[in-house]
Amino acid sequence: MSFFSFGQTAEIDVVLNDAETRKKAEHKTEDGKKDKYFLFYDGETVSGKVNVTLKNPGKRLEHQGIKVEFIGQIELYYDRGNHHEFVSLVKDLARPGEMAQSQTFDFEFTHVEKPYESYTGQNVKLRYFLRATISRRLNDVCKEMDIVVHTLSTYPELNTSIKMEVGIEDCLHIEFEYNKSKYHLKDVIVGKIYFLLVRIKIKHMEIDIIKRETTGTGPNVYHENDTIAKYEIMDGAPVRGESIPIRLFLAGYEMTPTMRDVNKKFSVRYYLNLVLIDEEERRYFKQQEITLWRKGDIVRKSMSHQAAIASQRFEGSASAEKALSQAKEDDN
């Protein structure tokens, strides 16, 4: 804002057309706080209005053009100057000229490709946002509106279990098994650890979930490991032949889907780390990568509709049909 201008100043803001109905999702900001943003999926249209409000009534606003952009970009924290834009769409709203009064412009970005999920990490950020700009000679007026994108997958066709025998020669042999190699974010890891040979004094055993964020390429690759969860699965000393079950619910932890080599800039991968600790605090571990994916939410049905479906199973068709049509009426 210029304090010494006798000319016109303007405010610009962006409003989505479906702001009332569109769901919002929580997303962590760079400083760790959680905020809610409008949630979009790949292929969805982004449409709305850009409101330009003139602050001093009566005066005209000179400008070099008004536009709105939809941008998807990757920002590496150690290289903030260079933003890598992988989606960049522009809609010109007004040619250079003068505005006599406040105005609203419609815009629509049809079926926008959003190939990657929004991600805010330790060393890299991937974000999508709308940016409305009034170009002016000295300083532009601009407003950004961040949105969040989720990438969805369905149950993979091939989802083999992970089963392996590992150990230290003549000292410790275990066979571990996890029921799948690909888990969705609200899945359960079901597994077991079977002890074949135990010649060390084990005190307890735990499973850790480790997130590894990899940025950079070639000789400048940097891995940032973060232990998301530590879950004790055994307390005490096992003997040969014992089988320890694993049941780890993933919904309680803050995780993202596995992201491999996104735009050749970064990766986010997850590992299960099985750790055995002996009486002298020595740690024996085995790390195994798992793939995480995001499952789409199931469409919610109202309670009365659910009850009607249930009664259909018990009472027979006539009364159930009545209940179903009644439920539909209640919904409307």
Next chain:
Amino acid sequence: MSEATVADTRRLNSKPQDLTDAYGPPSNFLEIDVYDPQTIGVGRNRFTTYEVRMRTNLPIFKLKESCVRRRYSDFEWLKNELERDSKIVVPPLPGKALKRQLPFRGDEGIFEESFIEERRAGLEQFINRIAGHPLAQNERCLHMFLQEESIDRNYIPGKV
């Protein structure tokens, strides 16, 4: 209420455990006692030895029971051998107590009962920690320290 399917959280199948494995003696038995300190010699040529008794069922040790006499410098020798040859971080020994070896002390210096007891406990902790380490168990110096009558300082270092 959504129509979500309940996650399958049933345990994976596993072989039933053999009762002899379940109730038999554990295969990780290893106990080493450091006790019976004896001060040998007279005057300035005195030194203290300790009895090091080991009981184990680990197959890597040739003898299931052994009993030897060792002095502090033998423990130091073992620590140095392991630091040089194995890749492990060797736990610390109890102190060398050089101050206690200076003359004009009011007490018995390194032959003081309370000091010997403190040292004995430290040596016991040290040897138990090191003997239980799977990588240390591969070193010939450890087996010689625990199970042979005397330490041959001209031995050829190596793995068992």
